[in-house]
Amino acid sequence: MRALLLEDNPDDAELLVFELKRAGFDPEWSRVDDEPGLVAGLGRSPDIVLADYNLPGFGALQALRLIGALPDPPPVIVISGAMSEDACVEALRRGAVDYLLKDRLARLGPAVEHALAQRRLDHARRHAEAQSQQHERRFRAAFDHAPVGMAVTAADGEVIEANAALLEMAGLSMAEVRGRPFDELVLPDDRPVLAEYIKLLGEGRDGERRARPRGRSDDDHLGRPVREVRLAGRDGKVTWTQYSASLITPNGVDGSPIVHQIADISARRRAEQALQRQTEQLARSNAELQELDRLKSEFIATVSHELRTPLTSIRGYTEMLAEDVNNVFGDDDRRLISIIDRNGRRLLALIDDVLTFADIEAGTLTLTCGPVRLADLLLSAVEATRASAPPEVAIKLDAADSLPELDADGPQIERVLLNLLSNAVKFSPDGGTVRVTARADAGEILVSVADTGIGITAAEQTRLFTRFFRSAETQRRAINGSGLGLAISKAIVEAHAGWIGISSTPGVGTTVSFGLPIS
Numbered sequence: 001m002r003a004l005l006l007e008d009n010p011d012d013a014e015l016l017v018f019e020l021k022r023a024g025f026d027p028e029w030s031r032v033d034d035e036p037g038l039v040a041g042l043g044r045s046p047d048i049v050l051a052d053y054n055l056p057g058f059g060a061l062q063a064l065r066l067i068g069a070l071p072d073p074p075p076v077i078v079i080s081g082a083m084s085e086d087a088c089v090e091a092l093r094r095g096a097v098d099y100l101l102k103d104r105l106a107r108l109g110p111a112v113e114h115a116l117a118q119r120r121l122d123h124a125r126r127h128a129e130a131q132s133q134q135h136e137r138r139f140r141a142a143f144d145h146a147p148v149g150m151a152v153t154a155a156d157g158e159v160i161e162a163n164a165a166l167l168e169m170a171g172l173s174m175a176e177v178r179g180r181p182f183d184e185l186v187l188p189d190d191r192p193v194l195a196e197y198i199k200l201l202g203e204g205r206d207g208e209r210r211a212r213p214r215g216r217s218d219d220d221h222l223g224r225p226v227r228e229v230r231l232a233g234r235d236g237k238v239t240w241t242q243y244s245a246s247l248i249t250p251n252g253v254d255g256s257p258i259v260h261q262i263a264d265i266s267a268r269r270r271a272e273q274a275l276q277r278q279t280e281q282l283a284r285s286n287a288e289l290q291e292l293d294r295l296k297s298e299f300i301a302t303v304s305h306e307l308r309t310p311l312t313s314i315r316g317y318t319e320m321l322a323e324d325v326n327n328v329f330g331d332d333d334r335r336l337i338s339i340i341d342r343n344g345r346r347l348l349a350l351i352d353d354v355l356t357f358a359d360i361e362a363g364t365l366t367l368t369c370g371p372v373r374l375a376d377l378l379l380s381a382v383e384a385t386r387a388s389a390p391p392e393v394a395i396k397l398d399a400a401d402s403l404p405e406l407d408a409d410g411p412q413i414e415r416v417l418l419n420l421l422s423n424a425v426k427f428s429p430d431g432g433t434v435r436v437t438a439r440a441d442a443g444e445i446l447v448s449v450a451d452t453g454i455g456i457t458a459a460e461q462t463r464l465f466t467r468f469f470r471s472a473e474t475q476r477r478a479i480n481g482s483g484l485g486l487a488i489s490k491a492i493v494e495a496h497a498g499w500i501g502i503s504s505t506p507g508v509g510t511t512v513s514f515g516l517p518i519s
Helices: 010-024 033-041 060-070 084-092 102-145 164-170 187-203 266-323 331-362 374-388 411-425 472-476 487-493
Strands: 002-006 028-032 047-053 077-079 099-100 148-155 157-161 227-232 236-249 257-265 370-372 394-399 406-408 431-442 444-451 499-505 509-517
Touching: 002 010, 002 033, 010 028, 010 102, 028 033, 033 060, 047 060, 047 102, 060 077, 060 084, 077 084, 077 102, 077 472, 084 099, 099 102, 148 164, 164 227, 164 257, 187 227, 187 236, 236 266, 331 487, 370 411, 374 394, 374 411, 374 431, 374 444, 406 411, 411 431, 411 444, 411 487, 411 509, 487 499, 487 509
Parallel strands: 002 028, 002 047, 047 077, 077 099, 394 431
Antiparallel strands: 148 157, 148 257, 227 236, 236 257, 370 406, 431 444, 444 509, 499 509
């Protein structure tokens, strides 16, 4: 403890120090007897000042005036040989914490202890006040300049404070808002939302921690529940906002003020509404397109079916002419009849493809399954393709007769083979080779049709099994085709619980493979 003694008598000073030590203190002390000495001593920040009431020219009252002007004055105990009651009162009025008579110094220790304790309490109080003021300044700065609307209400809901953001949203002044029920700022239809929220908040349930729709979060970034309410402005303008609140005194204490937060989400709501309108428009457009696609498919199927009947008749009479049992026609006539027959078969095949795909799209493709020897189908398809293929393209078959039987629709599987073979021949140049392989492996039969043709780019390979798709190179070379063969083949193979895939390199060739389960 640092003690400053304002005393002109050294013996009296020693006596004071003795009493301090007897009371259990270990003082670091100094003695002064005039104003300059007191000023110098105060510069060493003493913990306690013991001042003699009567000094020649400078006493305790003058010292109290000087010490009282300090920002953090040390406690002063006035000591005198004899003091009147009025003098004691005056000393206390000027700031002394206590007074003692020199013949009663036994009370010095407790008096100093009390003074030091009081000073510690004063320091703690001033520190708490400073902290409180600092927190209040921070809260006020955050409150006034917050980007969201904020209001503080009493427990009865009347507005105490509101920040600039909320006043701007409401189009009101502070004078118009203060003392007004907060829920009057909200549209009447949304006021029950606030009432329920505040009720649950007061019950300590943190404002509606209840089940919410899956995939939706009703919490803000601090984990507090939020609700959407509409703010009613002075000019009739409605502002969509996100609302949350918290108690200033936590744990649902009755009578606690409430801090309300209102965030303007009008722009987000407008964007959501616009997106909803676009989604609904897209749904209507999609439904219309699906209906148009259905009508188109139905029309194509109907027209194709109507074309098939007269075309079948034409092909029948063409076959009769081609037989020429009486040798009526010459070589030129037979060539023309052959052209008619070939184009009739092409047209009939195209119509069959369209009708088959119509069944596939409608989900009415029916398989008539039974025991099938794939080796026989492969041989039949290869021979049929050779008969119509250019002689410059070689077709080779590599398939064992011992392939296991399949439970499949034979004509449909043969159709797949003919589609793949005709494509391979069509895209192979003169001198090219088409190789057909088949083998049993891991419970399925694998069939591959490989050509040495023009190939197809990687970007277009993913679209090869799409209906009516024809590659850019096919169109550039004006190669005939409907773009249905691979799509139909894929549907037939997958209807047999199989798979189909393609690998191709431009300028090198293409391999189409498919697998069918043996069981």
